[in-house]
Amino acid sequence: MSNPSQRANKLFVQTFGTQADELYCAPGRVNLIGEHTDYNDGFVLPAAINFHTAIVVKRRDDLRFRAVSDAYPGEIEEWTFGEEGNPVANHWSNYLKGFTAAMATSGLAPKGLDIAVVSNVPMGAGLSSSAALEVAFGTAVNDCSQIKLSPLAIAQLAQRGENQFVGCACGIMDQMISALGEKDHALLIDCLDLDSEAVNMPDSLSLIIINSNVQRGLVESEYNLRREQCEQAAEHFGLESLRDLTLATLEAGKSELSDACYKRARHVITENRRTQNAAWALESNDIAKLSLLMAESHNSMRDDFEITTTEIDYLVEIVSEVIGDRGGVRMTGGGFGGCVVALVDHELTDAVVATIEQKYANKTGLEANIYLCSASDGARRIDN
Ligand code: ADP
Numbered sequence: 001m002s003n004p005s006q007r008a009n010k011l012f013v014q015t016f017g018t019q020a021d022e023l024y025c026a027p028g029r030v031n032l033i034g035e036h037t038d039y040n041d042g043f044v045l046p047a048a049i050n051f052h053t054a055i056v057v058k059r060r061d062d063l064r065f066r067a068v069s070d071a072y073p074g075e076i077e078e079w080t081f082g083e084e085g086n087p088v089a090n091h092w093s094n095y096l097k098g099f100t101a102a103m104a105t106s107g108l109a110p111k112g113l114d115i116a117v118v119s120n121v122p123m124g125a126g127l128s129s130s131a132a133l134e135v136a137f138g139t140a141v142n143d144c145s146q147i148k149l150s151p152l153a154i155a156q157l158a159q160r161g162e163n164q165f166v167g168c169a170c171g172i173m174d175q176m177i178s179a180l181g182e183k184d185h186a187l188l189i190d191c192l193d194l195d196s197e198a199v200n201m202p203d204s205l206s207l208i209i210i211n212s213n214v215q216r217g218l219v220e221s222e223y224n225l226r227r228e229q230c231e232q233a234a235e236h237f238g239l240e241s242l243r244d245l246t247l248a249t250l251e252a253g254k255s256e257l258s259d260a261c262y263k264r265a266r267h268v269i270t271e272n273r274r275t276q277n278a279a280w281a282l283e284s285n286d287i288a289k290l291s292l293l294m295a296e297s298h299n300s301m302r303d304d305f306e307i308t309t310t311e312i313d314y315l316v317e318i319v320s321e322v323i324g325d326r327g328g329v330r331m332t333g334g335g336f337g338g339c340v341v342a343l344v345d346h347e348l349t350d351a352v353v354a355t356i357e358q359k360y361a362n363k364t365g366l367e368a369n370i371y372l373c374s375a376s377d378g379a380r381r382i383d384n
């Protein structure tokens with residue numbers, strides 16, 4: 001019984017001794033292009049994937065929440081709406097309490113729920129199991145109490161919860177794509193005004209995610225450093241964010257900036273342009289163009305933003321040797337390890353998998369996990 005929905009129903013009965021009323025699910029995601037652009041008011045192009053978190057719930061008449069997850073067997077988390085207390089460091093319930101705390105701050109008043117969670121989004125692999133959890137839960141709370149929040153509003157509350165309660169300074173991308181994803185489409189998000197547009201993905205392409213399993217050290221400090229360098233560069237030109245900086249202005253002021261700030265800004269400016277162009281390339285089925293843009297994005301992350309590792313560069317190199325211009329490949333996510341994303345002609349999928357299996361472990365001593373995905377719908381209620 002590998003279906004998360006069936007397993008969540010079973011877990012609910014085992015935990016609470018009664019059947020659940022409703023079933024909701026929300027997907028994990030992969031970012032196709034547009035890295036470290038979200039907090040610079042730029043563009044990102046993620047897709048929701050066919051790995052998801054299922055939540056089954058039963059309505060309560062009071063303000064109490066009780067939650068169980070099969071990822072942490074035997075623990076039942078309980079809290080009262082508006083009385084979430086202080087977060088316990090690294091505890092999974094922070095993602096749920098963060099959402100209800102954000103609702104309370106916004107003056108929203110849901111009823112309580114009993115909840116069972118089961119997911120097949122791998123945790124901590126960079127596919128955003130945290131957003132899948134928050135958005136599935138938010139969708140359930142919203143629907144059961146008939147609060148009528150839009151998917152975007154649910155994503156914003158989820159982000160606020162993760163920022164303020166979990167203590168992770170993430171952007172809005174993960175929550176937005178989990179809430180708003182569409183089957184067979186990516187979503188071009190303008191992080192300046194949160195406008196978004198579904199972009200058709202050619203059905204000739206397979207979506208492959210490869211987890212390098214590189215241990216991600218120094219991620220938080222390096223991430224914060226990159227944010228500061230971007231802010232410094234924008235400030236130098238008297239701008240709110242790098243969104244408004246042109247390449248020409250940056251080049252003209254190059255000698256006034258540190259080399260690091262200059263290179264970070266160059267990545268963000270060029271990545272914004274590549275992300276918009278990649279959306280057009282996808283929409284118009286121009287795979288050779290997409291291939292080039294994803295390669296340039298990877299090189300920019302390697303040389304200008306300096307967030308790749310030798311193992312990740314190697315993965316990208318061996319996949320790109322197989323696919324040529326019949327697909328694109330690049331690192332995806334915050335960097336210093338994590339995943340590589342490839343969009344490749346279906347005919348080449350087996351060759352890509354075989355190459356990784358033959359070469360990656362030999363060269364690096366690490367085993368990669370390969371996920372064959374498809375672009376999927378965002379969070380929704382499912383008939384239970
Ligand atoms: P990612 O979002 O890339 O998977 P994060 O570290 O942001 O990695 O989020 C992972 C955390 O989210 C887990 O450590 C856990 O606390 C929580 N989480 C995700 N999915 C579940 C789940 N199904 N059940 C309980 N907690 C979950």
Ligand code: MG
Pocket residue numbers: 128129130131
């Ligand atoms: Mg996360």
